Amino acid sequence: MTNNTTRHKVLWAIITVLVMIYALFPVASILATSFKTPSDLTSGKFLPSSGTATTSNYEQILVGDAQGLFLSALRNSVGIALIATFVAVVLATLCAYAIARLDFPGKKVILTTALAVSIFPVISIVTPLFNLWRTIGLYDTWLGLIIPYLSLTLPISIWTLAAFFRQIPWELEQAAQVDGATTWQAFRKAIIPLAAPGVFTTAIIAFFIAWNDFVYGISLTSTEAARPVPAALAFFTGASQFESPTGAISAAAIIVTIPVVLLVLLFQRQIVSGLTSGAVKG
Amino acid sequence: MTSAIPAKTTTASPTEPGPKLDAGKGNGNGRGRKPRIQYSDRARAERRLGWILAGPAFVVMLAVTLYPILQAVYDSLFQFRLTAPDERAFIGFENYAVILTDPVWWIALRTTVFITVVTVVVELVLGFALALVMHKALKSIRGPLRTAILVPYGIITVVSAFAWFYAFDINSGYVNNWFSWVPGIDENLNWFAQGGTALFVIMASEIWKTTPFISLLLLAGLAQVPDELTEAAKVDGATWWEQMRKVIIPNMKAAIMVAVLFRALDAFRIFDNVFIMTNGAYGTEVLSLLAYRQSISRLEIGLGSAVSVLLFLCVLLICFVAIKLFKVDLAGSTGGK
Numbered sequence: 128m129t130n131n132t133t134r135h136k137v138l139w140a141i142i143t144v145l146v147m148i149y150a151l152f153p154v155a156s157i158l159a160t161s162f163k164t165p166s167d168l169t170s171g172k173f174l175p176s177s178g179t180a181t182t183s184n185y186e187q188i189l190v191g192d193a194q195g196l197f198l199s200a201l202r203n204s205v206g207i208a209l210i211a212t213f214v215a216v217v218l219a220t221l222c223a224y225a226i227a228r229l230d231f232p233g234k235k236v237i238l239t240t241a242l243a244v245s246i247f248p249v250i251s252i253v254t255p256l257f258n259l260w261r262t263i264g265l266y267d268t269w270l271g272l273i274i275p276y277l278s279l280t281l282p283i284s285i286w287t288l289a290a291f292f293r294q295i296p297w298e299l300e301q302a303a304q305v306d307g308a309t310t311w312q313a314f315r316k317a318i319i320p321l322a323a324p325g326v327f328t329t330a331i332i333a334f335f336i337a338w339n340d341f342v343y344g345i346s347l348t349s350t351e352a353a354r355p356v357p358a359a360l361a362f363f364t365g366a367s368q369f370e371s372p373t374g375a376i377s378a379a380a381i382i383v384t385i386p387v388v389l390l391v392l393l394f395q396r397q398i399v400s401g402l403t404s405g406a407v408k409g
Numbered sequence: 410m411t412s413a414i415p416a417k418t419t420t421a422s423p424t425e426p427g428p429k430l431d432a433g434k435g436n437g438n439g440r441g442r443k444p445r446i447q448y449s450d451r452a453r454a455e456r457r458l459g460w461i462l463a464g465p466a467f468v469v470m471l472a473v474t475l476y477p478i479l480q481a482v483y484d485s486l487f488q489f490r491l492t493a494p495d496e497r498a499f500i501g502f503e504n505y506a507v508i509l510t511d512p513v514w515w516i517a518l519r520t521t522v523f524i525t526v527v528t529v530v531v532e533l534v535l536g537f538a539l540a541l542v543m544h545k546a547l548k549s550i551r552g553p554l555r556t557a558i559l560v561p562y563g564i565i566t567v568v569s570a571f572a573w574f575y576a577f578d579i580n581s582g583y584v585n586n587w588f589s590w591v592p593g594i595d596e597n598l599n600w601f602a603q604g605g606t607a608l609f610v611i612m613a614s615e616i617w618k619t620t621p622f623i624s625l626l627l628l629a630g631l632a633q634v635p636d637e638l639t640e641a642a643k644v645d646g647a648t649w650w651e652q653m654r655k656v657i658i659p660n661m662k663a664a665i666m667v668a669v670l671f672r673a674l675d676a677f678r679i680f681d682n683v684f685i686m687t688n689g690a691y692g693t694e695v696l697s698l699l700a701y702r703q704s705i706s707r708l709e710i711g712l713g714s715a716v717s718v719l720l721f722l723c724v725l726l727i728c729f730v731a732i733k734l735f736k737v738d739l740a741g742s743t744g745g746k
Contacts (some may be wrong), residue, residue: 139546139550142542142546143546143550143553143554146539146542146554146557146558147553147557150557150558150560150561150619151557151571151615152566153561153569153576153614154560154572154575155574156575156576156645157572157575159445159572160575160581167507168580168581169580169581170583171426171582171583171586171596172583172586173587175581176603187474190496216572216635218465218466218469219466221463221466222462222463222465222467223458224425224462225458225460225462225463227663228462229454229455229456229458229459229462230452230455230459231455231456231458231463232456233459233460233461233463234459234463234558236467237466237467240467240470240471243474244470244473244474246674246675246724246728247474247478247724248677248697248717248719248720248721248724249678249697250678250680250696250697250699250701250717250720251477251478251481251718251720251721252473252474252475252478252481252699253477253479253700253701253704253705253717254481254484254700254704254705254710254713254714254717255480255481255484255714255717256477257704257705257710258478258480258491258576258710259477261522263490274473275473277473278470278473279469279471279493280473281466281469281470282470292434293423297630298527307666314746318740322602333541335562338565339565339566341565341567341680341681341696342680342681342701345684345705346701346704346705350460356565357565357566357567357681358498360567360568361567361684361685365715371580371581373575373581376571377575377684379569380565380568380571381574381722383565383568384564384565387560387563387565388563389558390563391559391560391563392556394558395552395553395555395559396555397649398559398563399555399559399628402562402622402625402626403625403626403628403629406636
């Protein structure tokens with residue numbers, strides 16, 4: 128493409144803008160809604176009417192009367208998603224290390240099981256868990272969500288990490304030992320720096336999945352004790368029965384989107400390689 | 410991942426590792442995949458370590474899926490309502506008979522299949538276009554492009570549902586205002602008051618949120634097409650379309666199949682968007698929502714379990730058909746949403 132480079136550049140600029148609009152428009156839309164006053168919601172316009180933009184929706188959920196509802200849900204979401212991510216990544220790291228590094232029968236069974244679990248319809252698990260959790264007292268608790276979240280986060284973590292670990296040149300470890308390092312030193316100095324990015328990337332992907340959950344969230348919780356944000360949003364009501372919760376929901380939606388956008392901005396390269404490495408054969 | 414596993418259906422695997430687990434514990438006679446008699450002690454130790462490391466993850470995965478689905482199969486054979494536990498009675502397959510003779514099930518199935526087919530087809534085309542853009546893009550804009558398309562991937566489905574819902578809603582929306590020049594759209598159009606238009610918005614939200622995932626899988630497939638082949642085709646004077654059809658697409662068939670199957674299974678489980686936007690009204694009810702309503706809202710554990718089991722069987726059927734008919738090698742790819 129040496130000729131007509133200007134046309135080429137313009138074409139790419141247009142494509143880039145189109146992709147940006149595609150990807151960001153719905154986010155921009157709900158962001159604009161979150162700054163509208165209740166009376167401005169029906170204006171039929173994208174942006175808040177000039178001069179009326181307000182932060183009152185954010186005040187309502189952060190310091191106002193919807194505070195209890197939203198902040199407890201936020202605390203639940205952050206806590207449960209982080210713990211579920213942590214447990215999944217620890218278990219998956221051990222498992223993927225064994226799969227990539229050791230020769231033992233049953234490797235394929237483990238990988239196939241992970242695959243089967245990842246395509247399992249979530250709703251099919253919910254009914255029996257709902258019944259069981261009520262009997263043994265896990266209904267509406269953090270643990271009662273962390274356990275089923277592992278069915279979402281563990282399989283993809285195993286696949287992603289196994290793919291990462293297969294690419295690590297494990298000979299480095301032996302080389303370090305030949306050079307006089309102890310087993311632990313060799314592992315710490317040669318292997319951990321290579322494995323850490325993969326583990327970290329897997330943690331981000333697992334976190335996204337746990338953060339996104341809705342089915343378990345609405346089915347296995349009933350109060351602010353454990354209800355995560357997506358489920359809480361679905362049950363939001365307005366300040367009074369005549370006021371729609373549109374503004375408050377939009378503001379809450381923006382707040383829970385901030386961590387996602389930050390992670391994507393900081394780690395886009397790693398996330399893409401993590402999502403695709405498992406998919407590439409060879 | 411050259412050690413691709415022969416694709417299997419989901420139920421076959423979980424029972425297998427029992428005897429192998431014992432062998433790993435040291436009572437085996439060194440019988441492995443490869444004869445390694447001269448290293449048998451070492452191989453045995455390695456095997457044990459393998460299962461010690463991988464075992465917990467394996468057990469957890471089975472505990473959170475295999476146990477519940479077996480429990481659901483068992484519960485589905487009972488008439489059992491949580492509010493009337495004393496009336497619990499074994500009724501065999503009657504729950505299934507009730508469901509399969511009720512038009513509600515068939516309408517939900519039809520809606521689910523419709524959503525699955527339409528979203529997967531649109532996402533395949535759109536995702537392929539996005540993958541091509543990212544593949545061909547100059548290095549300097551690759552980063553921003555990837556960042557942008559990862560936003561829908563990472564965003565919470567419920568947030569996406571609300572964003573699309575509020576944009577189209579007759580009260581808080583602006584779409585009617587913006588597109589009033591399109592025939593059929595005016596300020597009185599209530600998108601969520603009839604099936605067709607409601608499904609349109611539901612599918613739009615679903616497509617927006619999940620296309621990035623499909624495009625990343627396709628991007629990985631594109632990267633596998635050898636450059637020499639495309640170059641050779643170009644030298645031979647093939648047009649862009651001929652290169653696509655004859656060289657690129659056949660060479661990434663595996664990636665396409667895997668992407669389609671994963672998305673189809675994922676779309677078949679659609680729940681969040683429908684729950685938020687219509688809660689199943691006006692013929693937009695899908696199978697997951699039907700199961701949810703029976704179990705969680707009506708506390709009909711028996712009926713709800715039967716719907717869950719049927720939904721699970723549908724997923725198995727899709728897998729089976731894909732693997733047998735299209736020879737998708739699932740094990741060669743990653744899972745998840």
